[in-house]
Amino acid sequence: MNPSRAGPSSVQGVAGSQAPSPVNRALSLRSDDATSPQPRKLEVVSKQATKVTALSTKLEWKIDQFEKLMKLFKNGQNLISRQFGVPQAPTVCWELHVYPNGKRDEDTNNVSFFLRQVGLQRGEEPIMTEFQIYALDANGTRVSVCRDTKDFTNQQGRGKFQVSREKMTTALRMDGSLMLICEVEYFSPGVRISVEPADDEDATMEDEETKIETNIRENNKRMLDSELFTDCVIKVGAKQIKAHRCILGQHSPVFRSMFNNDTMIEAQNGIIDISDFKYEAVRALVEFMYTGGTDALETSNGGIIEEILAIADKYEVLALKDCCERLIANTITLKNITSIAVFADTYSASYLKQAVTRYLSLHDKVIIGTPEWKVLKKDRQGLVTELLEEVVLGRDDSHRSSSSEGSSGDLPGSSGLFSQSHSRASPVRKRARRAPPK
Template sequence: MQPVVNARSTPEPRDMENAAINLTQAARRVQLLRINGYSATANRQNLVTSCTIAVGGYDWLIEVFPAAYYHGTSSRNSGPYIKLRFTLSSDGECTVSATFRCRLVDDHQINQTAASASSSFKEVIVTSIFSNGQPKDMFLVSRSYASEYRYVQPDDSLLIECAITVLLEAPVNAAAAAAAPPPTSVPAPLSDLQKHLGEMLTSKNGADITFLVSGEPVAAHRCVLAARSPVFMAELFGDMKEKDSQSIEIKDMEAEVFRTLLHFIYTDTLPEQDDDDVEAETMAYGLLEAADRYGVERLMLICAEKVHAGISVDTAAMALALAERRGCTKLKARCIEFILASQDNFHAVAATEGYKLLMDSCPSALNDLLVAVFLRYKLTVLLPEHVRDRTTFLDRVEYCELEI
């Protein structure tokens, strides 16, 4: 008995096409590139021509090198090749999956598929993930191949066909997405890297360097310090004399300040402090200098904020001197603004020991302050004895008429 075939069990081709589910979406474009005067490009290794085309909502730069040399394996001859370079050139950071299929064609093959082209036809394919500004090279065929198989047109031109396919984002079925059950993933625990590094600093396990600070030894780990501080990197792994030392003396720094600096380097946090405002303020000043000394930028910003928050009549001049020495321009501007808040503020700050220190140690910051005072108050509170560097001050306000 002959088996019975149900005609309805196999959909018609049209029905199958309509029933297909698009799992991916792609955009495709075929672009012809013509090199006129092809024979004249034979000895021009550095010659490059280019064009930009849009496919799938992205801009693609296509560069053609008519006489590039291949430096790869010996399976290719050493003669010049026709090379193409593809670069994603759209604005903004993005990555795109795309395929470039390229071949040489003549006027009779333009509308043929690769399968129907002559047996001498060669097609080269590049499929890759493209990121902005990162080119992909394709060596199409050698120049000798193009001439041998007569792809050079009678008018001395060469035709290259590029078929570009760009994978687009997968279509989303809103109804199916709404009906799908929520994911059952378990949230990952918070990172405890800082905790473990802090414990390593406290336990001293694996420590391979000792610092002597104000007579007190402080153990640490070279790799951690170098990873967090460019200054430690230069000292411990560069050409400086400290590279081979097992013990390094740190001068002009309190031991507690250095320990706090290391705590921040290991944990990216500051240790909790007592509610002693004076002690916290002193630590902020010391840490700001230490952070600047070792290039720990984030700690510098944190300490500058703490110093600014604690600015008072008693500390403003000292904070200004510190900001000037350490190049903290924002803190310097805030100190000057505090001092200029009123004439009484300026008089009060000028009577402090910090102001005397500013006059002696930071003449440039003092001149900046006095110029600001003059411009705001027209010299009504500027005392002659404040101006130590008369010439510099006059240069800064050369358009003003001063009587000092």
């Protein structure tokens, strides 16, 4: 081979094998990266949900001739709303207190407001609460009194919020009345907030559960009314109610005991004779066991509600008894407090007895001078002693709470003869079988 021809060819071959320039190298790297496989990620998602349900209750309170009350009420005299709350937390009850001419001397010419918690028992954990109080004027426009978030303990009032007379005058309606609104939100006492696995259908789950519960109640009511597949009869005089043993036994330990005992007539022939209560009360009891409610409780007839409480006590349908206690507590007055106290004691109605105690603590100077109280003192000395002891203990707790909170924990005294109040306590049941009211 001729070396002279081979040289240039060899040199050219060597040059063609030289390393690429920096620009070419960068292009080469990008090309290699684009075509090389990417590492795959292993992603694990843990879905969780924290379900929290806040309770909400609202008071609408119309106070007639409020402009006159601001002028005629003495400093320190107050108005107290009836208790309000929600059935889901029966031991938590609220009262709104209004002093048309101020709570203390320095509050004169102002209207004092504060919210009071009256249901929790001594020693229970405080509940954090968000609340707002406002009035609706003649045009339906809100006139704000306050909005705050505080924690409440047993028998504790939080305030006091001062509003000038001039501002309250602008909030009055055309007839001179004041329409007060109090909205309260809180968590049920003892609620436990936990993290649970999330459900993709959480957004609609609560609505679906509500619909299902409503359908069950409606179906149960139709089943009762149509007497479909009934297997027992409740006789009340000449009237009768056909029912189902499984429903009665599920909601009443007394009925359950009847049907489980083969030696009892009720278990043998399925006939239950009730002669110590009126038909209306028996019907209300049965309706409540089927549907969780009864129209009879919406009546203004206090006598029938007392009889429903009595039959609920006898057959141990405690949820119905509790509803009756709350309704009766809202009817306490200076005239009937002694008779309600006896009634509450007769049927071991602890909620109702606490309401009596609370009302007595606010009006003791008037009540202990009435003929009815003197008769009660003579006939039921033990009951009188118990009520007065509870009043004293309640005032001691209120004093300690007020001292620890300062002005923000202001509590009303017992001076307001214009006041009415109803309290509740947790359900501590002392079993006592009593005769129904005549």
